[in-house]
Amino acid sequence: MTRRVLLSLAIVLALFRGAAAQPKEVVIGVIYPLSGPAALTGLENKVVNEIARDIANGEVDIPLPFYQRLKGMPGLKGAKVRLIFADHQGKPEVGQAEAERLITQEKVHATYGSWHSSVTATVSQVAERYGIPHVNGQSSSPGLTKRGFKWFFRTSPHDEHFTQTMFDFFRDFQKKKGITLKTLGITYEDTLFGADSGKVMRELAKKYNYEVVVDMQYRARATSLQAEVQRLKAANPDVWMPTSYHTDAILFVRHSKELDFNPKMIMAQNAGHLAPDFVTAVGKEAEGTMSRAPFNTDLIDKRPAAKAVAAVYKQRHGKDFYDNPARSFTGMMTLLDAINRAGSTDPEAIRKALVATSIPGDQLVMTWDGIKFDETGQNIHVKGIIIQLQGLKWHTVYPFDVATTDVLYPIPAWKDRK
């Protein structure tokens, strides 16, 4: 009899403790390419996400109100943030499997990732199915926020924003310099990122009356892109607009040199062109390449948060803070802030907190106006800029009022270069 009383007492106590106990930790599943052709980016993102985690856990101090507010996660009475990293290798089906594993077995409270738009699509689908919030900081395919998802949030601009910035630049640049750009050559790799980027470029080209003389989809992991470059050379567009990942970006530049392809203007869709290895490998040959970006290293001085984070990043990773880790950092901080405001690890609470997000621009590392999500989960306060590679460094060239240097145009032909 006594034993039974004691047993039931123990059970009641255990249940009571369980109900009243605050979560001891916040677990977030982070899915990135840690091997394969985009492993470089995955690694950078890992470093910067760990910095974000350390800010939340109070180990790194950023002296701005937004970061101080969530230092030590007061909303959750000091629960520790733990990140579980998973490698999707650049494959959507692996991303999907990893997301399932993280949600069902590791019981993560939220997911984050995944760079490749094609993988973000499947990972966020899994999250949506299980009712787990997913925040994305970098994938730029516009379609990701057009699926009517409740649990998907994207902090960074997508390719409709970016491509619009490109065409705004074309318009303002032609006016400023009094030159005419008529023909465009668009090339894009054949996954979701490239395909959607190509689509938006086509639509905007039509809207603004540019003639698309080359419209070419190609395989990113080709062993040779010579045929592709020969086509571009034959068509000779005024502006070449590549949408590439790392491997193809490098190959294109090399083949352009070999085959004497001399576009007067190159406007890239970020990704592979922004990787630090692109500059190391073909930086000299790629002089004059322009790209859209949400952020650039030379704007770090305009944001105190950027300066602080860049210092930690350089110390931990040895390379300069730039666009991609900056975006990843911003997304992760937004998620951590939402969890802190939610005061709980309950998915619905986090989701509501994300919906209510309102972060002023001056607290970010990005030169955006802020972070506020619309009903599709897209941040509406984003801003894009155009940067150009000059002297092995990326310089902001547009909008003209924040430009740090003049546009180099036309790009000198191979025979005129030293």
Place this chain on the structure above:
Amino acid sequence: MGCVYALVAAGLSLIFGLMELVNFAHGEFLMLAMYVAFFAWSLGGLDPVIAAPLAAAALGAVGWLTYHGLIRRVLAAPMLAQIFATFGLGVFLRNGAQFAFGVDFLTVQEPWLAGRVSLGGLFIGLPQVGASLAALGAFVGLHLFLSRSETGLALTATAQDRQAASLMGIDTERMFALGWVIGGACVGVAGALLTMFFYIYPDVGGPFALLAYVTVALGGFGNVAGTLFAGVVVGLVEALAGLVIPPAFKYSVVFVLYLVVVLWRPQGLFGRF
């Protein structure tokens, strides 16, 4: 490019001809060769053209080690075990390389052979021309070795009929090891030549290995000269298809061609099996 594909495939073809075993780690051998050439350039200042023999020797050693360490033990095992053995080796090498060298894309800057030649309006990169000529040279050397030298003849004999060769006093084990050494050396040269115009990172072997398998199957397993022909065909088809149809589909033309040949002549164009 076709000549380079052919050289990569030559080693594969030789190994299969000798012991009916497909080396699924061949792409990773290529990747290792590229890293050897890269380090020869970055640490020793050797241009890839000079580094090619060095890479050949290094990969020859890798081939020998692979044979003695791994292949010898699975020769008698069922085919599935052999496939897994070399496939596993490939995975190990790829991830080992990522661990050892990191994921950065490496490139050889300012190789000797740079620029382009113009052949009647058609531009061809000089590094590619150099690579093709060197690959052809390697092929000729290989053919001469196989058909003229005594060891080469012994190798060919072992490939044709293992038992008869051993009855004739040829040490089949040594021949197998030699086959792996030569296969490794071929891919070593190819890898070094590729660094003149291709980037280097742990996964780089994948697309080339795939084309190598197609080349070997197209030319015929075991026939080295056939491999050269098939390699050139694959390279040409890839280049021309890219010009005529949307480049996203150029590889499908290569594979369709492969399917057609294999359906019509399963042993490949010049194969014996």
